[in-house]
Amino acid sequence: MSILDVHHVSHAFGDKVVLRDLSFRLLKGEHIGLVGANGAGKSTLFQILSGKLVPDEGEITWHPKARIGTLDQHIQLSQGKTILEFLQGAFHDLFDTENEMMILTEKMRTSTEDLEQLLHHYSQLQAKLDRHDFYRIPAKIEEVAAGLGITQLGLDTDVSKLSGGQRTKLLLAKLLLQQPDVLLLDEPTNYLDVSHIDWLTLYLTDYPNAFILITHNTTFMNHVVQIIYHLEHKKVTKYTGNYEQFLEAYDLRRRQIHLEYQKQQEEITKLETYIRKNKARASTAKQAKSREKKLHKIKRIEKPTMNPKPTFSFSVTNQPDNIVFQAESLDIGYDQPLFSNVNLQLRRGDKIALIGHNGIGKTTTLKTLLGEIPELNGCISIGDCVIPAFFEQEMGVAAKHTALEEVWGNYPNLTQKQVRQTLARCGLKTEHIFQSLASLSGGEQTKVRLCKLMLAKSNILILDEPTNHLDVETKNALKKALQDYTGTLLLVSHEATFYQDWVTNVWNMEKWQ
Incomplete structure (x- = not known):
């Protein structure tokens, strides 16, 4: 079942076109890695998918019941709330249900209302808690907090005292506890230690729902994704398999495109030469016109280009003391x-x-x-x-x-x-x-x-x-x-x-x- 449909999406910042005519689908449970060079448009696409940006052209269609989770770095962490209270917020609707049950219990003890109706409502609420494994919430929080290295910060620590990296880990933990239908994860390993990355690797490998992942940690990506979407030259290409399999397939595809481009250029040059030499002659003007129509119908292959390779060098002004x-x-x-x-x-x-x-x-x-x-x-x-x-x-x-x-x-x-x-x-x-x-x-x-x-x-x-x-x-x-x-x-x-x-x-x- 399709959770997300992207139809002919294009977007630009001023004169710079970032995305052009993107179309793809996200199916239930798919684990996707989004790759591309710095500046290819990965984060821009995430902003469009999460609704923070409106595309210049095309449309984004989410399944009406789909719950989407993103790492929102700009959310306010209010002073006076502990790490534990913040993580419990992932289950606020279940805690509200528990409070409603407590109110119902008091009503059944003192109210003259229809007891059978109150009991029926109470049983519905209880069924909801059981269905969502409510009584395992403390264990779930403990597991995720320990896995991401949050426990060692102290679950009673005020969230306003956290550093940028600690804050990111906390937001990631809450997102994982919520288990949305689709996770949009942009560089989730940036502030994680090796042991925490190993834990997240296992967690995402078994994640029951869909996610799209941006990360430059290729070892991590290789273990958790099944499909690669490659953003290059403002377009997206789908590859089935993990990151290593993508590299092999991409290298082959790049060589094929290069050969197809060269072959097309030879054909274009041949047609243009014939048209130029024969258009003015009465005896060959008809053939030249026919070739001109053929030339106009050719769908041009974009010239394969490589991103500029960075070369860094750091000089020493003068050597210091020993x-x-x-x-x-x-x-x-x-x-x-x-x-x-x-x-x-x-x-x-x-x-x-x-x-x-x-x-x-x-x-x-x-x-x-x-x-x-x-x-x-x-x-x-x-x-x-x-x-x-x-x-x-x-x-x-x-x-x-x-x-x-x-x-x-x-x-x-x-x-x-x-x-x-x-x-x-x-x-x-x-x-x-x-x-x-x-x-x-x-x-x-x-x-x-x-x-x-x-x-x-x-x-x-x-x-x-x-x-x-x-x-x-x-x-x-x-x-x-x-x-x-x-x-x-x-x-x-x-x-x-x-x-x-x-x-x-x-x-x-x-x-x-």
């Missing part, structure tokens, strides 16, 4: 220490991966070493000539000015040509650099920030989850650049496959406790 950072008897935290008596030494040329479960304090540690957060106790000494450049995990609200203005405003001494060339090296096209940052995809915004990092005068890179939102090709380009980097590096990343074969050491914060 000891870059040294921390002694350091207490790290805000009001209360997360860690006490920490001793660290970062030497010139070190490439360190800082790891630990989400919420343990990785970002807090980075900001403490940089002096953005004062240490609670102990001391941090910084070597001479140390010039850090910091890539923060959480971006502020995307601005209305363009990508070109963002970079040029930070480096006004450069020419426009130099700025544009650097943006192009990061894989951004001309159409991207003149768009507002707010209209760019998450991956494109990350590329703009990496462009600024490339231009920064520094000799130590502090990177907090730089691979979030990046497609596979961009991630690989960034990995190579960091491998080739001759400076010092301190990296926070939840993707072991990104760093494990080139860092010089791993600092596991879970062993600090």
Whole structure:
């Protein structure tokens, strides 16, 4: 049964066409992966499916009874509500039913109304609770909260005190507890540890309803989807199978399209040459006219084009002292220490991966070493000539000015040509650099920030989850650049496959406790 029908949907932002004539169906229980390069239009399509955007052309038809669940990052988390209370909100209608039963119980005890009618209503309500497994709600909440690493935050913690990553995990947990008919999941693994991704993998593999998934974690996608929708050149193509099977089929299809394009171009050239030579001759004008009609009827195959390949490089202004950072008897935290008596030494040329479960304090540690957060106790000494450049995990609200203005405003001494060339090296096209940052995809915004990092005068890179939102090709380009980097590096990343074969050491914060 079809839950969703997409008919000839097109959408543009100004002059930039993002989606063109998209049509597909979502069937009950289908597990779909939506793939494509950064900026291909995946998030735009999600916004259209969820009703946040109205397409310029075409229509979206949902089954009238379908319940759709999306990760809404802008929902307000009110102060005074605990994590447990927020998660219980996934079952608010069942708790309302339980309250109605309690009121009925009191009525049956004191009221003079028809007892048989009250009992019938009570039994209907009880049947509803039994049907929805109401009495297992505490166990369900406990399972999902533990699986996503929320339990360790404390279920009595006020939701207003959660960080951006913790907040995202909480919204995901509530969404999974609601079990809608269709899940629209945009990068659900961004703030999850390896163990939590493993749990989510098992959960989604057995998920009884349909979902459409956007993720650049291809290993995760490979295990949970059965169908791939590939967004490329503003159109969507369906492939049956998981991500690995898609890659094989896509490579074959790309070569076939290239051969078909070349063959069609040869035919077009042949027809145009004949028409040009014979149109003016009386003896061949009829044949030329016939070929001209044939030429006009040809449905042109769009020339296969490759997205620009990003190439990153990070220069070292001048090398610092041998000891870059040294921390002694350091207490790290805000009001209360997360860690006490920490001793660290970062030497010139070190490439360190800082790891630990989400919420343990990785970002807090980075900001403490940089002096953005004062240490609670102990001391941090910084070597001479140390010039850090910091890539923060959480971006502020995307601005209305363009990508070109963002970079040029930070480096006004450069020419426009130099700025544009650097943006192009990061894989951004001309159409991207003149768009507002707010209209760019998450991956494109990350590329703009990496462009600024490339231009920064520094000799130590502090990177907090730089691979979030990046497609596979961009991630690989960034990995190579960091491998080739001759400076010092301190990296926070939840993707072991990104760093494990080139860092010089791993600092596991879970062993600090």
